[in-house]
Amino acid sequence: MDQYLVYGLTRSYFTRKITGYLDYTQRPWLLEPGINNHPAATEAGWNGGIPVVTSPAGEFLWDSTSIIEHLENSAPDDASVLPADPTLRFLAYLLDDFSDEWFYRPAVGSRWSYPANTITAGWQTTEELSSGMPVPAAFLREQVVETMQGSLAKLGVNDDNMDAWMSEVLVPWMQALESHLGSSGYLLGERPCIADFAVFGANAAHFIADPYCRDLADEHGPGVVAHTYRLLLPHRQSFGPWLQSEALPDSLIAVIAQAGRHYLPWVAQATVEGSASVELADGITADIASTPFLDTARGVMLARYVAARTPELDAILERAGVLRYFADHVDQATSVPDLVAAARPADNRPYAIN
Template sequence: MAMPKVLKVHGLDLSYFTGKLEGYLRGKQIPYELIEMDTGDFKRCGKATGVAQMPQVEWQNGQWLSDTTLIIEFLEQLKPETSVMPQNPTLRFVAQLLEDFGDEWLWRPALYYRWAHTQDARLMSHRLAEGMMRDVPLPFFMRRWAILNRQRFHFLWLDGVRKSTAKRVEAHYLETLDALEAVLKKQPFILGQRPTLADYGLYGGMYRHFFCDPTPARIMRNRAPAVHEWVARLWNTTLVDYDNTPFPTLLPNEITPLLKIVCTEFLPYMQANEEAIANERSKFEFTSKGIQFKLPTQRYRAWRFQRLRTRYQVLDTSSQHEINTCFPELGTALNKPVTSPIQARIADLPITTPSTMTSRTW
């Protein structure tokens, strides 16, 4: 299938997942045009793909791509040169695991810092009122009030952020930042000397939220200067420059603290969400270092978790042994067979299938 001359990426330049996709497209040197969404374009894209989300990629001849994870997988197949996928099965799995972690775990602290802190919320509500809501026929102060209250309701209150949990949500960012700093002060990228999917998977939140929003950006500059430098480096990275740099073949020792967070926080969280859905519950409880969260279930996250388990279970025995030797919690969490695949409703998970780009897969 031929690549369009220029991809039309519908999104926002302050969006978590738009930033993730833009970083990857820049690295692959795939030309694209960022079409800044307003509410009308958001609805038009949702009508075309069946999902109200960003970014959405307008491909060609009325075809669309949706979901950054599957878009990247598709583009890796279409343009395999300058790949971001490690060749070693163990490293490839870890890169995919860290993409899931970046997408589904860092989302909460990223949105928390943006909307719970006055300075950040004031700035971002102003930008969204001028940008995303520019086509809404209301006075500016009403657009700003509406977006501020909507975002706080959806991304704080409905996502389990309370006085009792706020400090723990902050700690999720700080602990991840410290773990990344330990890696990136030793090497330029997450898994070694060249960028991989692990970098782009963690990039969405680290760039568009933690690097750009005032409060977490100040923390990053002071607490984790190597992470701050990595964010800028990845935005300016051209993958072809690393063609002669071999992919890593061994997990760096420095990545241990980061994978400990994945094992002790992220995987139990994903497992609790999946179990609640399997038992037809709309909410679930999750405890993070003694702090209890009450959260709505997410069918998309359950789908991601089941896909991750399947990927682990099809690894060869030596790769599984290598992972389990270093991180036995991974094998414990991922060995359970996927006996009842989660079917995401169309409102939760409409993915435009890369191979056809006209049908959907779950």
């Protein structure tokens, strides 16, 4: 086998993050549609979060960020998504973490809360799952919708706050990205970093694909739509250099500052106290518990900060208004995992599906 086998779904946030990266680095892949039922991967230690990737050597890999870090060991320098500059690399991980751990909440919530999204994505997901589940499609779709809608409370999403997630979390994010990306850029310069693929996964699977969300993107972030299609068709693009860390544009600082509006205050508290409440809008809140996965991710993120910390980095984070969420929490730092040998973390489930 000279191709990567990707076990997941095309309407999956993290599956698309990985397939976008594989396309960018010119690694051939095939999709094996499915969720939760991969006995060989389970035997190897996988605990259920898609995608699972089988390498050409037969190795099982999982957890999207870990997979990309692992594959970076064999990526050519001109296609690397991890900048050599320590400050830029930390910012890439910061935005990767922000996208991965925050925006799947409105992504999943909006898919299963707004009828236009539910009808479209529900049938498309059912169509793929049907390839391995020989049951009537109408029955399977009903089970998919019921299961996913029953999981929304774990994400902090409910009927009372869903609209606020869209207007106060998603729309400002799209507006900030719109100002920064323009018609041809990427987060850290003229080439994509790991965080671009986190953003791509969210958009390709949800925010640009689901009808209600696409209407919002067309209104507030046409540059975000363009960014999605640039990464969907990397063979048509020309790529250039990274930004210089000593001269970051205000537009990037505004993107980083979005993490300080809701996510960083919540994760800083929730990973200490077990849960925290987020005020999305005046009087509209989301109560969200942390998970062992998030606790681990937060410890790794803080370890990355400790390793990369310089006066230059602190000045950038202070400029974005988020320094305290790192500098005041270094006691929670754990260690940065070594992913040269494999990408198989013990836990890759940010939340449990019912």
